[in-house]
Amino acid sequence: MMTTKYEKNDFRIHEYPIYPTNVQQNLLAARFDQEDSAYNTLAGHVNQSYSQGAGLEELKALVQNHPIPTENEVDHFAITQVRKRIISLLPRLCSGKITCIKLRRTDRSQRSARYHYVGISDYHLVLPVIGSIAMEQHRDLPKGARIYGATVYADCYHAFYHVALHLIVPQQPVDPVPIHYSKVVGLDYAQDGLYVDSSGHCAGYPAFRHQAQDKLNRCHRAANRFKTGSRRWRKFRQRAAKIERHVVNQRKDWQYKQAHALAQQYDAVCVETLDLAGMMQNEPALSGKLCDNAPAAFYKRLEQVLNAQGKRLIRVDRYYPSSQICSACGRKVGKLPMDSAFTCPYCGLSLDRNHNAARNIREEGLRQMEQ
Ligand SMILES: [Zn+2]
Incomplete structure (x- = not known):
């Protein structure tokens, strides 16, 4: 029997508070802005083409191929996520459920950025460019867990930050319980x-x-x-x-x-x-x-x-x-x-x-x- 790579794995999210320094806060804010501006650029182009009568396939191709000037190797993953997000909204746009793709504002109550390459060591979260940020790891990761990404969240007043670690955990087989x-x-x-x-x-x-x-x-x-x-x-x-x-x-x-x-x-x-x-x-x-x-x-x-x-x-x-x-x-x-x-x-x-x-x-x- 064929088995796929993911069949024996569970996907889980562990959330921890993080405490970036002032310099790190500025770097994180720059990253949030960068993702938002990429999102807004793409959404703006999609809205314009849609109002000129472009179809679903045409819009998809536009989102996939439109270059983002800030895109480099480290941010490639984040931009891919932005593209995915907009593509997931396109069917709703084309079927008339929404009239346009709303642009993101910088004063949203919660802002986030996704990272592909992350590590943790000694109660620190290690991110590319930013380095290690103090993290309150109040519970251990599950046994055999592998980190495949992270999302850093902040509220718009920068009162607190937290990180959601995306984990792949080997699944423990559980027998179904007979139901009384x-x-x-x-x-x-x-x-x-x-x-x-x-x-x-x-x-x-x-x-x-x-x-x-x-x-x-x-x-x-x-x-x-x-x-x-x-x-x-x-x-x-x-x-x-x-x-x-x-x-x-x-x-x-x-x-x-x-x-x-x-x-x-x-x-x-x-x-x-x-x-x-x-x-x-x-x-x-x-x-x-x-x-x-x-x-x-x-x-x-x-x-x-x-x-x-x-x-x-x-x-x-x-x-x-x-x-x-x-x-x-x-x-x-x-x-x-x-x-x-x-x-x-x-x-x-x-x-x-x-x-x-x-x-x-x-x-x-x-x-x-x-x-
Ligand atoms: Zn009765």
Whole structure:
């Protein structure tokens, strides 16, 4: 049997904070600018040709062949990534889903640059041209891991930097666990507390972003008292950026702990695929909560944790009407108003709305598994 080179490998990302000196910060900023200007040059040419009626193949050839003056051997990889990124957007442009490719601004909340040749030694990250940057390597790399690239991130106020190391790890073969009927759980997304499971238990996600809102407001108000771009303005902007980063870390930590708890208790987890873009459009007032809950990221992490133990995440189709079916008698009740308890007119079942939906998702997941 033929085996490809990548079949026995896992791809993983490890993130570490890095602490560049002032000189190194300037070098990194120059690199961010360089990638952005290459991106903008190519995007500008694509937009112009598209408005003059160029087709998909023509645009692809344009992106591939247009020379970038700053391109040299070290930056070749980064420019290739920029080209790839623009080419991936072209089908959307040509099918009319987007009207043009948006140009990058230099005051984006997060800026990044990709590096192909990287190394680590003694708690330092070694990058070409820049040299070694102090790195807080709070956990070891997995056994036998090989680094094949890195992305350096910075927020636009230069409050903190971190690096994402791209790793190739030899895969540990895991035998699939036999799934017991009683050890399958269904999760239904809930605006308050992330999810309700099929036994009616709510996860109780503490809404970290909402908790930090007052602190953030204080920082932004303080920053607005000073001239934009001044030292003290920057100081408060940096403080706000650090709080935002802290929230991201808190959420990630909570989600992994919750995923491990679920993986320990159950053999399989059924979830509903969510139409996040649609939900945000229909209820813009709730989009803040939706971003705070980050259900898509949670399901991804849950899947990763389950697969590592030979267990399964089952995704139920988003068009399955989980909230409209009675979980006791199985009859369709029809659309319910939001924020109401579920009451079945046929058998008289009265349950929490999310609890009922979670029970349906579990049933549908079990049905999918038997196929
Ligand atoms: Zn019923």
